[in-house]
Amino acid sequence: xxxxxxxxxxxxxxxxxxxxxxxxxxxxxxxxxxxxxxxxxxxxxxxxxxxxxxxxxxxxxxxxxxxxxxxxxxxxxxxxxxxxxxxxxxx
Numbered sequence: 001x002x003x004x005x006x007x008x009x010x011x012x013x014x015x016x017x018x019x020x021x022x023x024x025x026x027x028x029x030x031x032x033x034x035x036x037x038x039x040x041x042x043x044x045x046x047x048x049x050x051x052x053x054x055x056x057x058x059x060x061x062x063x064x065x066x067x068x069x070x071x072x073x074x075x076x077x078x079x080x081x082x083x084x085x086x087x088x089x090x091x
Contacts, residue, residue, distance in 0.1 A: 073079055
């Protein structure tokens with residue numbers, strides 16, 4: 001099955017985006033670990049770990065959800081009404 005040029009370009013862009021996201025995630029995780037380790041003796045109990053993980057996951061889910069809604073709104077045409085001036089129809 002031949003792949004057209006547009007599909008090939010889309011796959012490459014997606015691959016680059018995924019590679020960038022994974023690299024960023026690894027760099028952030030490693031730098032966070034280094035900073036945490038250099039802070040010294042900080043004890044975090046079970047409830048602290050639960051709060052830290054829940055807050056991090058919640059932040060990612062909320063950010064992703066808001067971005068998804070933003071893209072959905074832009075593609076479905078709901079944003080067009082905000083750019084139209086209602087006074088233009090009166091003249």
